[in-house]
Amino acid sequence: NAGVTQTPKFQVLKTGQSMTLQCAQDMNHNSMYWYRQDPGMGLRLIYYSASEGTTDKGEVPNGYNVSRLNKREFSLRLESAAPSQTSVYFCASSATGTSTGELFFGEGSRLTVL
Amino acid sequence: LAKTTQPISMDSYEGQEVNITCSHNNIATNDYITWYQQFPSQGPRFIIQGYKTKVTNEVASLFIPADRKSSTLSLPRVSLSDTAVYYCLDTNAGKSTFGDGTTLTVKP
Numbered sequence: 272n273a274g275v276t277q278t279p280k281f282q283v284l285k286t287g288q289s290m291t292l293q294c295a296q297d298m299n300h301n302s303m304y305w306y307r308q309d310p311g312m313g314l315r316l317i318y319y320s321a322s323e324g325t326t327d328k329g330e331v332p333n334g335y336n337v338s339r340l341n342k343r344e345f346s347l348r349l350e351s352a353a354p355s356q357t358s359v360y361f362c363a364s365s366a367t368g369t370s371t372g373e374l375f376f377g378e379g380s381r382l383t384v385l
Numbered sequence: 386l387a388k389t390t391q392p393i394s395m396d397s398y399e400g401q402e403v404n405i406t407c408s409h410n411n412i413a414t415n416d417y418i419t420w421y422q423q424f425p426s427q428g429p430r431f432i433i434q435g436y437k438t439k440v441t442n443e444v445a446s447l448f449i450p451a452d453r454k455s456s457t458l459s460l461p462r463v464s465l466s467d468t469a470v471y472y473c474l475d476t477n478a479g480k481s482t483f484g485d486g487t488t489l490t491v492k493p
Contacts, residue, residue, distance in 0.1 A: 275428075306483070313472060313483035314429065330482070361428045374421070374481060376428025 273297055275377035277362050283383045284352045292347040292380050294362030302365045302372060303345035304329075305337060307358040308379075314361060320345055352384045389473045394488045403460045405487050407473030410454060416475040418449055418456045423470045423486070433458070434476070463491045 275296045284290055296303065301322045306314040306329075316329030320339040334356060336348045345364075349356060360380045365372035390408040397403045409418060417436050421429035433440055433447045435456070440447045446459040456473060470486040 311485075313485045316482065363428070372476070373419075373431045373434070374429070376430070379426070379428055 275362055275364055275375050277360075277377035277380050279380060280378065281381050283385065284349075285385050286353060288352050289348065289350050290352065290382075291349075292360055292362075292382075293344070294346065294377060295344045296362075296364040296375070297343065298364060298366070298375065299342070300364035300366050300375070301342070302367070303339065304363040304365075304374065305335075305345070305347045306361045306363065307331065307356075308361060309358050317347065317360075349382075352382075354384045356382065357384045358382060388482050389475060389484045391471075391473055391484060391487045393485065394490070396490050396492060397463055398492050399464055400462050403463050403467075403489060403491075405458045405460075405471055405473075405489065407456050407458070408454065409456060409473070409475055412453055412475045413477060416477045418447070418453070419474045419476045419481065420445070420447065420456075420458045421472045421474065421483075423472065429472060429483075432471075460489075463489075465491050465493060467491050 278293045304319040305317040308314045315331045317335050318337040320326045323342045326337050338346045362377045363374040365374050419434040420432045422432050423429040433445050435447045435449050448457040468491045470488050472483050472486040474481040
């Protein structure tokens with residue numbers, strides 16, 4: 272049982288380049304999330320998808336777009352990468368998206384923008 | 386999304402009980418209180434969750450007073466492998482806001 276799988280695990284971009292981070296979960300969860308974590312800090316919510324077909328902004332959505340491709344997959348796109356987007360990105364999923372929803376995280380994608 | 390307040394760091398020794406307290410000054414009626422653990426280079430992992438009073442599982446206990454403005458995570462008899470960052474969150478509809486966490490260092 273793989274849980275939450277993120278690709279790629281590492282990526283280096285130049286300023287202005289674009290890329291997509293992929294996330295897939297095999298737990299049949301309804302809700303999926305993208306967080307970023309800067310060094311020494313907590314996680315900040317970028318976007319989330321409460322259910323298939325819906326997406327909503329989190330705390331720090333600027334510079335990002337998301338797509339909930341199907342129930343399993345939730346992608347995060349950087350259209351024009353900036354050095355300020357250098358971070359570790361975590362995808363997570365939860366069963367119900369309700370107040371009691373436990374978050375299951377992937378291993379993270381480490382992005383460096385030069 | 387409410388953000389919690391917790392100590393930046395704590396030190397302990399193996400075998401001791403560790404209590405980490407969190408302030409939930411802006412918690413909403415429908416929010417649950419959730420704690421996560423994060424090791425370096427890994428995603429956070431769920432530890433425990435509660436709404437009111439006391440919750441206990443195989444890993445930890447969570448104490449929540451009646452006014453729900455604070456919570457205390459209790460880790461019994463910590464070991465070196467408990468060295469990690471611990472986050473307390475107000476959780477509503479899965480939209481959890483992470484603070485900066487408490488770095489717990491367990492010494493031999």
